[in-house]
Amino acid sequence: MSIKKIKKHSCVTCVNRCFIKEISDTQILQAISEKKEITFYEKKQQILSEGNPVHSILFIYSGKVKEYKKGIASKQQIVRFSNQGDILGHRGINSNIVPISATALEDTVICSIPRQEVLNLLQNDFNLIYKLLMFFADELNNSEVRERNMAHMTVPEKIADTILYLKKVYGIDKNNFLNIDLSRKDIAYYAGTTKEQVSKTLSDFKNDGIIDLDVKSIQIIHEQMLKNMTVLHSKMAF
Amino acid sequence: MSIKKIKKHSCVTCVNRCFIKEISDTQILQAISEKKEITFYEKKQQILSEGNPVHSILFIYSGKVKEYKKGIASKQQIVRFSNQGDILGHRGINSNIVPISATALEDTVICSIPRQEVLNLLQNDFNLIYKLLMFFADELNNSEVRERNMAHMTVPEKIADTILYLKKVYGIDKNNFLNIDLSRKDIAYYAGTTKEQVSKTLSDFKNDGIIDLDVKSIQIIHEQMLKNMTVLHSKMAF
DNA sequence: CGGCATCTTGATTTACCTCAACCCGTGTGG
DNA sequence: CCACACGGGTTGAGGTAAATCAAGATGCCG
Known part of the structure; x- marks a missing residue:
């Protein structure tokens, strides 16, 4: 070091x-x-x-x-x-x-x-x-x-938002894998939650066919579903 | 209008x-x-x-x-x-x-x-x-x-932080009343919580002698206690 | 191979949101 | 002038999302 x-x-x-x-x-x-x-x-x-x-x-x-x-x-x-x-x-x-x-x-x-x-x-x-x-x-x-x-989103929403953000910053390879490997902890620290929640939520996303997980790397399958999650269904605040 | x-x-x-x-x-x-x-x-x-x-x-x-x-x-x-x-x-x-x-x-x-x-x-x-x-x-x-x-503070911490922030922006009068009257809703919208939580927490603060409430206006009694609440007792993150 | 860190998953606890009832002050209309 | 409706505020009772706790599984480095 x-x-x-x-x-x-x-x-x-x-x-x-x-x-x-x-x-x-x-x-x-x-x-x-x-x-x-x-x-x-x-x-x-x-x-x-x-x-x-x-x-x-x-x-x-x-x-x-x-x-x-x-x-x-x-x-x-x-x-x-x-x-x-x-x-x-x-x-x-x-x-x-x-x-x-x-x-x-x-x-x-x-x-x-x-x-x-x-x-x-x-x-x-x-x-x-x-x-x-x-x-x-x-x-x-x-x-x-x-x-x-941070104030309004649920944990799955924040994690979906984080994945899209990471795509924006680091991009994806030809198989739609994010060009970055982060620990669950670091994902949690950005999303504003805990490593356990990240782990559970990513598993859920995988089961729902939204992403796939290979070792540590995240592959985006249905980007649109992630995007939908990050839209705050605002009824137009006053 | x-x-x-x-x-x-x-x-x-x-x-x-x-x-x-x-x-x-x-x-x-x-x-x-x-x-x-x-x-x-x-x-x-x-x-x-x-x-x-x-x-x-x-x-x-x-x-x-x-x-x-x-x-x-x-x-x-x-x-x-x-x-x-x-x-x-x-x-x-x-x-x-x-x-x-x-x-x-x-x-x-x-x-x-x-x-x-x-x-x-x-x-x-x-x-x-x-x-x-x-x-x-x-x-x-x-x-x-x-x-x-927003990501790390508890509701009381966020509300303490909000009161100190309002003091910074609008100041206090000679009796330590904040120079601003906000609805519980607006306090909640800044602190990132709900109007009910604001109401309860302000009552708690009052009972603890940290603030006093006159109609809608907030009087700061123990500013130091508010400040203590907003210090994130960081064990030095790595 | 063993030891350490990270990840996963499930069980438990808890903070906080939501809902609901009630109070109060103000404004409106009969 | 009173009745009552309305918007805020307060308070309490549930319900729930998410943090915490805990135990295994997996992977990595010396």
């Missing part, structure tokens, strides 16, 4: 669609590229820890990550799963403290750019700060939807 | 601390001030409705507002209570659709600035867009905290 710094590559030639690639001036991009640091994290290693100081804004060069808040009695609330090209720790842009923890779900390579460098970039590039603003507006909206879902 | 347009005042001389007052150039502020529209809403009138097109960014000139998402079977999930000087509908800045509904909790005067005008302003004022970005980062963090709270 060691954090290894590895050789730098240039953002200019990188194939990832990181937010930082919104910079259109190649020279500026190259300059920032030279200021970044690249770090390797093994599966299960902690990348960010709630309450620690923020030094950098992070991007996932490769790998998969969960972001979570600490909850009651060693429970977590996972607020986001992230994939290659995604930004991490951005919520800390407004403070000296990271408000969130992050852990590698598989071996992961992280690019980190000093926070002050990012702030300088934002100051000189309207397009960049504008895109970031819009990204935050989207994230805020997503989070508010989840606020409601 | 009529929506009345009322006489314009200038943002330059307005005492509210709206986000728009971050504009330091008085002439620009005056110019935008002349483009705004002022609307009066009676108590219980709807200001924004989820799914409708966004035309403007709104500010509360006076009054109090709840913002909510529609939930199951006519239930709402209130995501924010807002007060004089607060911004409304900002989540829609990135889309043509408002993702949220808003209703006046008491008679309210709203200033609305056309969305395109705000976008123009942002483009030409780094300080303004920067402040907005930081505001969004804070809001996102708040929302993620609530995501966790």
